[in-house]
Amino acid sequence: MGFDLEALREAVKTHGTVTRVVIAAIKGSSPREIGAAMLVWKDGQSGTIGGGTLEYQAAEAARTQIHPARLSQHALGPDLGQCCGGAVTLVSEIYDMGAVDRLDDTIIARPMAAPEMPLSVKRVLAQARGQGIDPDPQLLEGWMIEPVHKPTRNLWIWGAGHVGRALVDVLSPLPDLAITWVDTGSDRFPDKVPGGVTVVPAAKPAELVRHAPIDVEHLVLTYSHNLDLELCNRLLLHDFRFAGLIGSATKWARFRSRLAALGHAPEQISRITCPIGDPTLGKHPQMIAVGVATQVLRPARQNDLKKDLSA
Structure with missing residues (x-):
């Protein structure tokens, strides 16, 4: 916080x-x-x-x-x-x-009661800036101290169709997520985009993969199976923290075969999670979004990410 x-x-x-x-x-x-x-x-x-x-x-x-x-x-x-x-x-x-x-x-840090900064506050600030560790929010001797919030997870959502829009609506209010939203043109996005979401229209979205930091989590759910496949291919050639693909078991079986033909080893291909979400919730875009969001945010995923960060 x-x-x-x-x-x-x-x-x-x-x-x-x-x-x-x-x-x-x-x-x-x-x-x-x-x-x-x-x-x-x-x-x-x-x-x-x-x-x-x-x-x-x-x-x-x-x-x-x-x-x-x-x-x-x-x-x-x-x-x-x-x-x-x-x-x-x-x-x-x-x-x-x-x-x-x-x-x-x-x-x-700002005064609520004592206008002159107390020594205890100076120590907290000096320790935080010297060690690069944010202090906890606190009221200390009449001064309110809060670190400026920085998102801890970078999430790229590929696709601004019905599911992509529903997913952004569900995830964008969460302060720990910095969301980059990619699709083939500006007309693919809604007129009003939630704050904190970076919209990137690109005629060739797959070309953007090489610019993504390797600690990014990717959710692939475009309007095109061919584009989904190319994004998966590029992600495996690049690197990522997590990659999830929307689709059925049949779609994933086809993708595994095609990705293998493109030269990717089975252990590489298995890094992509497909299907994502919870099929038991149904196929309504909001239900799909709820299932995908739950999978991304569940405690087990959080623990995995923490292990990745400490590795």
Whole structure:
């Protein structure tokens, strides 16, 4: 969890002045963790700090907030009638584009009570920058410290048809994913693309494979079996962390035969996962997207990726 600077920048660009509300400290149980945040503007909001009543009251307060920054404490049981028996401290800050542009792009530390930076805060920042390890979000001696969030996984989605669009809708809100979305032309993409998704129209998509970093996860689901095959071929010639192909067992049997004819060994071909998703959910694009997303995000996959990173 960290300060999602890009999401804040996009919200301010779209809605003007935006108030960011973040959980700064917790005592006892809480519906969300320290660092969980939401963005609030005049007629809407995004993100969540959880808790139902807590979030509703915090959003209403954010819309009428006058001071640039505010610290507030909330006892979840006695004050809000929630099952959680703890208490949370919220930091609410108003941002316009000027304020966003002044933020550090690695670690954001700012005073909530004590204007002069305490020695303890200086130590946290020096250790983080010296060792390259992000500190945990925390309220320390009147200062709120948050590392700027950086996606930890690069995901390339090949294809902007019905399934590709449904998959982007499902996965794009997840902050740990940096999504690159590729198809054969700009007319293949929807008019409105979710924030944080990089759209790449390319007449010859397979030519882009050589430009992909080797730690990328790929989901291949274009409108063309021939293009799917060529992408698989190029990916095996390149390298990748994960490659998943949409299709039936019959399609994959044909692809294995054709990839073998192109010179790929069986152990190489087996690195591609096909079919992806959960066929028992049905063939509706949203159901396919849910199944594929579950496969990509399930804990076993997370553990595999962590092993890859540590290898």
